[in-house]
Amino acid sequence: MKSDRSLTPQLTVSTLQCPELLAPAGSWDCAKAAVENGADAIYFGLDRFNARMRAQNFTEADLPELMAFLHLRGVKGYVTVNTLIFPQELPEVEQYLRSIIAAGVDAVIVQDVGICRLIRHLSPDFPIHASTQMTITSAAGVEFAQSLGCQLVVLARECSLKEINKIHQQIRQKETSLPLEVFVHGALCVAYSGQCLTSEALGGRSANRGECAQACRMPYELIADGEVVNLGDRKYLLSPQDLAGLEVLPDLVKSGVTSLKIEGRLKTPEYVANVTRVYRQALDRVMEELTANTPKARKPSHAAEEQYNLEMAFSRGIYTGWFNGINNQELVHARFGKKRGVYLGEVTRIRNEQVTITLEAPVKAGDGIVFDAGHPEAKEEGGRVYAVVQKGKEAVLTFGRSDLNFRRVHIGDRVWKTSDPELDKQLRQSFAGDNPQFQRPIDLEIYGEVDQPLTAIARDGQGHVVQVDSTIPLVEAHTKPLTTERLHEQLGRLGNTPFCLGKLTNHLNGALILPVSELNRMRREMVTQLEELRRQPKRWELNDHASLQNLLPKSSPKSPTSPSLIVLVRNLKQLQAGLQAGIQTLYCEFEDPRFYREAVQMVRQEAGGREQGAGENIKNAQYPTIWVAPPRITKPGENWILQQVRDSQADGYLVRNYDQLQFFTQDRCVGDFSLNVANALTADYFHQRYGLERLTASYDLNISQLEDLLHSCPPQWFEVTIHQHMPMFHMEHCVFCAFLSQGTDYTNCGRPCEQHEVKLKDRVGSEHVLKADVGCRNTVFNGTAQTGAEYVQRLIDLGLRHFRIEFVNETPAQVSKTIHCYSQLLRGEITGSQLWRELKLQNQLGVTRGPMGVSALR
The missing domain is CATH 3.20.20.60 (Phosphoenolpyruvate-binding domains)
Incomplete structure (x- = not known):
């Protein structure tokens, strides 16, 4: 499809809503990392039926404690049941779903059509999110999800901003008002999620069952008309760069997308902390600029720091994916399929067990680096930097004795920073300890008049409201009355709580005063009551009499044909x-x-x-x-x-x-x-x-x-x-266009798919047939x-x-x-x-x- 960067905003400034920031959690530490760095919600799997079975995952027994922790912190929790379910598993899944609903989970993310039906049979109101594994790419797909009782649709990653806007426009016209969620950052599957059968075909490990073997990250040779095509150092023909939607955040907000999802349930807590923090800060900045109607370009310092942090978190190269349309030359650089990090520069000299490089990014003692000789499939040389001497645009790196085999390092090697211990330490500190580090605002309204109690009404972002009255009446103030500033100072002392003070509205009638000790008591009481309300599990309707058996079709006699x-x-x-x-x-x-x-x-x-x-x-x-x-x-x-x-x-x-x-x-x-x-x-x-x-x-x-x-x-x-x-x-990725033409998409590729018979040869010598369809999508x-x-x-x-x-x-x-x-x-x-x-x-x-x-x- 054509790239279209001139996108018409779908929402006016007055109707803009800040999208939910949804972070991955493959473990308790990841959940804490997400919460403490500003996630509005997390998604996680349990020990069965989720598309990341290699993650540490949680158990059913963890749910009450996990949900209480999340809700106390004002964060939602979604469980992934995003795999296909086999017939014999249905009774087990039914019990599984009952546990999830009873635990007050905020929603379940589902791939299987039958499981959507089962959830709605068990509960009329429990939220279902249609997984990206359902391969929804259009308004018709959104309508289909709505017919199943879904409350939100996670669109396929291959949808461009132009297509997202079109889908939004079409569902509004048809009054199919389901919210839309998109992936904003992380690894890109080259194949459409829910449509990849590679692991199944090659080893009986189904991606639709959470067992993806990542064959897309392996090297392949391109064979056209029986001859191997010389692609130089490009071997990873099916390995896209990682998605980073940071630069299109304003367009995503304007499109009306409800939720922005970060990929990475197999990643470390440091990754979760790092990426969540970058997007939290960027999203808040974008919302401030859009609502003030004064959009600004990202400051170079912001942009450089964000780029560095995201590349250090995990990077095979980062790119806007399909958001700006299709560019087959940029999506897959094909030079490696594994994590690299930040590009430091190129080796220019090797002397006296020191390596000199041209410097493209900062490096310091303690950083871990790897030398890239253009053969990522082989063992690569690397180690920790012992000392750095910078000389203009060059840096001389010294390593610990015997840490490096200098015979395996060459002039011209590319150098990548793969580890930054200082950054990792800073990230770990962001979610260490038990005291909340990321606080969410509560708004206060203050009422009162002389000889009456002071009344404080507190509201949080989740709709909880508490009212606390003073036990001492207000008296007329001769000095230091309770001004808005003094109330803000005294009631805003919310350290070590999940809250910070947002908007305070002062409705006091006259110049009044109350002892500081009573204000402190009221503040503590507000916090206690709000925390109590938040900890209570969501109460979804759960039909005890609903049965799986009532949904199953009746058998019929065998056909005599x-x-x-x-x-x-x-x-x-x-x-x-x-x-x-x-x-x-x-x-x-x-x-x-x-x-x-x-x-x-x-x-x-x-x-x-x-x-x-x-x-x-x-x-x-x-x-x-x-x-x-x-x-x-x-x-x-x-x-x-x-x-x-x-x-x-x-x-x-x-x-x-x-x-x-x-x-x-x-x-x-x-x-x-x-x-x-x-x-x-x-x-x-x-x-x-x-x-x-x-x-x-x-x-x-x-x-x-x-x-x-x-x-x-x-x-x-x-x-x-x-x-x-x-x-x-x-896949949306066109191998013909990327490697047999200089074009970016169907408009300028010259249609090599119509001129050549193409196969991809894998590491074991098997040759797999490549075909393109009328939409320029490829099948291997x-x-x-x-x-x-x-x-x-x-x-x-x-x-x-x-x-x-x-x-x-x-x-x-x-x-x-x-x-x-x-x-x-x-x-x-x-x-x-x-x-x-x-x-x-x-x-x-x-x-x-x-x-x-x-x-x-x-």
């Missing part, structure tokens, strides 16, 4: 091979939907030919049907692509997202794997509400979980993909096909009748051979093991058993 083979093809030659093989149901997923018309005509001609050949048996003749697939992502302004798909007048559509559910609502539709149907509650929702003829079972399910799904729902609802090249990464397909052939008979016995096989770049001959084998399998003429051996012998195909056979113990 024979198993059928569905074939998905990606070009016209493959389609022709599928037709010649006699396939009755064909799916087309072409890079360019304009070719769908030709595909539909080809199938209709085949049907006409079969009709002519049927003669007297015309009533029993079977004609092929063709279903076509729109792209997996739909963003604002892209409905023209959906219209182009519909113009093909296919028999039906393979729907992948919320826009398509809405757009093709009057048409025959099958739900694809990208809808992430992993349990009966999700399946029932899509089947009943949208009338989908079939649903493709999630690719995250292994065989036992798939069997559980078929036991818990009518099996005729489903189709299962039993042969495919797993679509691993699906596993170079090795995966088969579930050995489980087909078990699935048939359970009543499953629809089996899909998918092709990517196979030749028509390979397509024909593969279809023949699977047709034999479904007719019972060969076993799954025989098919497996038969296809494995075709070296050019390459087949593995894939994650369907991975143990359920993940």
Whole structure:
């Protein structure tokens, strides 16, 4: 999409609201670091069902204490239940959710459609936030989340400011007034969250289950038309720089975004403290400037300090991500995929066990550095600086004896500062000890007149109100009356409490006085009462009689029909091979939907030919049907692509997202794997509400979980993909544009995707196919096909009748051979093991058993 920096503010200055600053917490120390550095809310996982299973996480038993601590400090706490839930886990999740709701948690962040339904069944008012794992990129996605009972939507990270504004505008027009949250800082997944199957494909570790193996941070070679492309030191082709939205904060505030989220539940407390503090100060500064209507540029000193702190916190390079639109040259520099820190300069001389560098940033004794020779995949030399002598723009660095192998340091090496102990110490001090260090304002109103008590009414930012009256009446003051200044001084002594004094309004009638000791007592009483109110858990409605069983669909008798083979093809030659093989149901997923018309005509001609050949048996003749697939992502302004798909007048559509559910609502539709149907509650929702003829079972399910799904729902609802090249990464980042052109996006890249066959070669030598779609989004397909052939008979016995096989770049001959084998399998003429051996012998195909056979113990 085009970059557009001239954005029209959506809100007037008078209606501007300061967005919530939401920080990550993977541990107690992280929670304290967030609170003490100004977070308005934190999000954290428990020990199950969250998308960061490698974090330390909290337990259900921690919830009462954690929520009391947060609420005392005026901070909200959101629990992440942002993974897909498998059928056998539903009863456990139900109890889990009851504990979360009863503990007074402020909201739960959810990916699974069925879990949204379950929460709303258990409680009519408990807040649900639609996770970024739900891949919401449009107003239709927001409406979908609202239909599930969600109160807030976390947009996909790939949304630009222009698109965020458009979504806001569209949901206001439709009165879909859900607040929107966006990620403002941290690591960027290269693939759309909720749509990355790489870890699943390569090792049965699902990103949709919190087990991402970070394959995007690994080196790859680019192969175009069979030849390795020389990219110099650029090897990390799928590793984006880290997101930093600091420079677009004013635009984010003006867009009306409700919450700004910092990524990092696997990061250290120092990271949380550092990044939270930077954004708290910057956000307060932006709000002050915007409400005063005097926007100013960031002072150079502010900007330099913020940049330094953010890079020292964690940095693979920092960048505005997709906020300013797409720039494929800048998003991924491709030179490393791990933390670097602050760039110090380049080695210019090595002499007498001292290293001289050109100095681009400050360095001091005690700092940790690393020398970058352009091979980040290898062990790199580094150590702590013992002494620094600065000479103009150069610095001579001395290291401890034997700390450095100088033979591994070279002139021209880039030098990075990876550690700043002084900064780390300062950050740790910000959340050390038990006394509050970050205080939130309370407003006071003071009333009274002579011979009456002094009344103080205190209000905090969470809506709590307390009133305290003096036990001594006010008397007329002859000297030193209770002026606003004196009241502010005496009642503002709130050290070691969670509060600081905000606005004080003095309504005293006349010149009055009260003993200081009584004012002090009143202040302590106000604090005590406010703290007591804050500690009380939120009381959400929780229906004790609601049951998971009431939501589950009823089973139905097995279909008497024979198993059928569905074939998905990606070009016209493959389609022709599928037709010649006699396939009755064909799916087309072409890079360019304009070719769908030709595909539909080809199938209709085949049907006409079969009709002519049927003669007297015309009533029993079977004609092929063709279903076509729109792209997996739909963003604002892209409905023209959906219209182009519909113009093909296919028999039906393979729907992948919320826009398509809405757009093709009057048409025959099958739900694809990208809808992430992993349990009966999700399946029932899509089947009943949208009338989908079939649903493709999630690719995250292994065989036992798939069997559980078929036991818990009518099996005729489903189709299962039993042969495919797993679509691993699906991403906004265009590898074609970034590395085969000088362009920034589709407007100036020259369309190398239309001229070259491209593969990505990984560290173990596997070559994965790269494809672009009409929206210029890329998919990396596993170079090795995966088969579930050995489980087909078990699935048939359970009543499953629809089996899909998918092709990517196979030749028509390979397509024909593969279809023949699977047709034999479904007719019972060969076993799954025989098919497996038969296809494995075709070296050019390459087949593995894939994650369907991975143990359920993940």
